[in-house]
Structure formats: C-alpha cells, structure tokens
Amino acid sequence: MNSADTASPQWAAGVCAGVHAAGSRHVVYVPDNPLSHVLRILADRYPDIQTTLATREEEAFGIAAGLYLGGVRPTVMLQSSGLGNALNALTSLLLPYQIPVLILISLRGDAGEWNAAQVPMGRAARAICDAIGVTHTTAESPETTAETVHLVGRTAFGTRMPGVCLLPRRLTVPLATEVTK
Amino acid sequence: MNRLDATRQLVAAIGHDPGTPIIASLGHPAYDLFAAGDRPANFYTWGSMGLASSIGLGLALARPALRVFVVDGDGSLLMNLGSLATMGWTRPENLVLIVWDNEGYGTTGGQETATAHGADLEAAARAMGLSALTVRVEKEFGAAIARARTTPGPWVIVAKVRESGPDTKPPLDCVFIKQRFMAAIGTPEGATRGASIG
Numbered sequence: 001m002n003s004a005d006t007a008s009p010q011w012a013a014g015v016c017a018g019v020h021a022a023g024s025r026h027v028v029y030v031p032d033n034p035l036s037h038v039l040r041i042l043a044d045r046y047p048d049i050q051t052t053l054a055t056r057e058e059e060a061f062g063i064a065a066g067l068y069l070g071g072v073r074p075t076v077m078l079q080s081s082g083l084g085n086a087l088n089a090l091t092s093l094l095l096p097y098q099i100p101v102l103i104l105i106s107l108r109g110d111a112g113e114w115n116a117a118q119v120p121m122g123r124a125a126r127a128i129c130d131a132i133g134v135t136h137t138t139a140e141s142p143e144t145t146a147e148t149v150h151l152v153g154r155t156a157f158g159t160r161m162p163g164v165c166l167l168p169r170r171l172t173v174p175l176a177t178e179v180t181k
Numbered sequence: 182m183n184r185l186d187a188t189r190q191l192v193a194a195i196g197h198d199p200g201t202p203i204i205a206s207l208g209h210p211a212y213d214l215f216a217a218g219d220r221p222a223n224f225y226t227w228g229s230m231g232l233a234s235s236i237g238l239g240l241a242l243a244r245p246a247l248r249v250f251v252v253d254g255d256g257s258l259l260m261n262l263g264s265l266a267t268m269g270w271t272r273p274e275n276l277v278l279i280v281w282d283n284e285g286y287g288t289t290g291g292q293e294t295a296t297a298h299g300a301d302l303e304a305a306a307r308a309m310g311l312s313a314l315t316v317r318v319e320k321e322f323g324a325a326i327a328r329a330r331t332t333p334g335p336w337v338i339v340a341k342v343r344e345s346g347p348d349t350k351p352p353l354d355c356v357f358i359k360q361r362f363m364a365a366i367g368t369p370e371g372a373t374r375g376a377s378i379g
Contacts, residue, residue: 066239092228
C-alpha cells in the first residue's frame with residue numbers, strides 16, 4: 001500500500017494500526033470526511049475492533065467512559081468542530097475521574113482549509129486542550145502516524161488520562177504539489 | 182411516590198447483588214442513591230449532565246453479562262435525547278434506563294422542565310425503537326423493575342416522582358468512586374491490581 005492509494009491512504013491505515021497496537025478494541029465516533037477512510041479500514045481489516053456511532057461528541061465520551069468502566073480501552077474519533085461539543089464531558093467526567101480515552105481529532109481550520117466556519121475552532125483546538133490540561137500530539141506524516149497514535153494511546157491508558165492525537169489537514173487531505181523549478 | 186422512596190425500592194430489589202451496577206446522574210438522583218444505600222457498585226457522577234445514560238450504554242456494551250441500571254433525571258435526559266437513538270440502534274439487552282421524572286430541575290431550584298408541558302419521554306423512547314413504560318406508583322414501579330431484570334431490554338422506565346429534597350451527598354472523591362466501582366463489577370483498574378513492567 002502507498003499514499004497514492006486513495007481507498008486506504010497510509011495515514012488512515014496507520015491510525016488503525018496505532019489504535020490496535022494501543023490495545024483499544026472499541027472506537028466511538030462522530031464521522032467526518034477524512035475519518036471515513038479510517039472507518040472503512042477498521043471494517044475491512046480489524047474484525048476485533050468494534051465501532052459505535054454517537055449522535056454527538058459529548059455522548060461519544062460518555063459511552064467511552066462506560067466502556068472503560070467495563071474493562072475496555074476506548075478510542076473516540078471526532079472532527080475538531082466537535083471538540084466544543086465535548087468539553088463538559090472531558091472536564092467534568094474524564095479528567096476528574098481519571099478515565100483514559102485515546103482521542104483522535106481530525107483537524108479542520110489549519111493549512112488547507114477552505115471553509116471559514118471551520119477556522120476558529122480548528123485554530124483553538126490546541127489552546128483548548130492546553131487550557132483544560134489534556135496533552136496533545138500531532139501526527140506529522142503518513143509514515144509516522146501509526147507510531148504516534150500508538151504512543152498517545154499507550155500514555156493515555158498507562159497514566160489513566162485522556163490523550164489527544166491531532167490529525168492535521170496536510171496529513172488527511174494532502175495536495176500533490178509538484179516542485180517544477 | 183417520591184424519588185427517594187422509589188430509589189430505596191430499586192436498591193431493595195437489585196442491591197443485594199454486589200456486582201450489579203447502578204449509574205447515577207449528577208445531583209439529586211445521585212444523592213438519593215447514596216441515601217438509599219451506598220454500595221461499591223454505585224457510580225455517582227458529579228458532573229457531565231446528560232451523560233448517565235451514555236455511560237450506562239458503554240458499560241452495557243462492554244459487559245453483556247451484567248444487567249446495567251441507570252438512574253437519570255428528566256432534565257438530564259432532555260439534554261442528551263440522542264442517547265435514546267443510540268440505545269435504539271445498538272440495543273444492548275442488558276441496559277435498564279430509569280428516568281426519575283419530577284417535571285423539574287430538582288437540583289437547581291425546581292424550575293420546570295419540558296415534561297411539565299407535554300414532553301413525553303416514554304413516547305420519545307418508543308419512537309427510537311425502545312421498550313418503554315411510564316409508572317406512577319410503587320406497585321407499578323416494582324413490576325417494571327422485575328420485568329426489566331428478567332426480560333431482554335433495553336428498557337426505559339419513566340417513573341413519575343415527587344421531589345424528595347435529599348440532605349446527604351455521596352463521596353466527593355471521583356477516583357475513589359471509579360476504582361471502588363470497577364473492582365465491584367469485576368473489572369478492577371490497573372492501579373488497584375499492581376502494574377506490569379514494560
């Protein structure tokens with residue numbers, strides 16, 4: 001497989017491998033366009049990972065908390081716009097109860113964005129994580145995404161705190177810009 | 182019936198099994214659960230209004246052999262009605278959602294909720310494909326619990342209750358609540374088991 005394979009891009013395969021390697025076997029999500037690649041690969045290649053669609057990001061974190069109480073390592077996937085919908089769940093459930101969740105955020109509003117409505121929340125995502133005390137790490141390249149997701153999950157479940165892996169636009173929706181001069 | 186009496190009835194019916202989890206919505210439902218009978222398998226939320234049913238759903242999916250009870254409030258469920266849709270889709274047979282419907286925000290001063298003005302949570306649950314019923318007296322509530330314990334769910338029991346005005350509160354230490362709960366239901370957290378090296 002290579003990154004030119006649009007059906008299963010390398011970054012998305014890396015996300016799935018990282019989730020699996022971190023021991024997470026249940027992904028609760030609110031979909032977005034890039035994450036559809038992750039969902040397809042999970043469905044095709046990871047029969048031991050369950051997925052549940054939530055109606056809203058806050059609900060996804062509640063379901064994830066219940067999964068953790070029942071002995072499952074949960075992952076939540078969302079778009080950065082949904083981080084705002086989820087803040088009370090993070091700050092009044094996951095953080096005070098020290099409930100670990102591997103959080104994968106498909107970033108909007110960063111380089112490559114075309115939709116002005118996505119920019120303010122995307123720009124604020126890291127500052128919001130910092131303000132509430134949730135660590136965040138950015139997946140920098142298709143080749144390193146599996147390792148980054150794995151490491152963020154290992155730290156989350158090892159320290160029993162939620163941890164965010166940001167998936168920037170340049171990773172999930174790259175342009176094939178050729179240098180001709 | 183008032184909410185504390187109904188909570189006592191619930192704990193009397195199911196509380197003898199130390200491994201049966203009860204998830205409580207923040208504020209008065211949690212306070213009444215504590216007053217009715219503190220037990221390790223009670224999970225008291227101190228925040229995240231609206232998410233008690235979601236926590237119960239996640240737990241029910243993770244542990245299909247456990248019968249999971251949730252005590253929610255009408256105001257809280259109205260904040261997360263999408264949870265009924267997700268319950269209707271995922272359909273865990275072992276989930277029992279009890280909604281204490283006092284038609285008001287009891288914890289914040291008794292402001293009326295939409296259920297005081299026609300909103301019907303039983304109908305909302307049915308519309309999402311769930312088995313649901315409304316009970317108004319102890320005898321009906323007891324029969325509903327017995328049915329929900331022994332027949333496949335998910336069940337939604339809307340219990341019309343009067344406010345009980347609790348005067349005690351559960352433990353404040355959230356990590357203590359979590360670790361005690363997880364040990365009681367048979368999934369002790371790593372921190373309480375000893376860690377592996379590497």
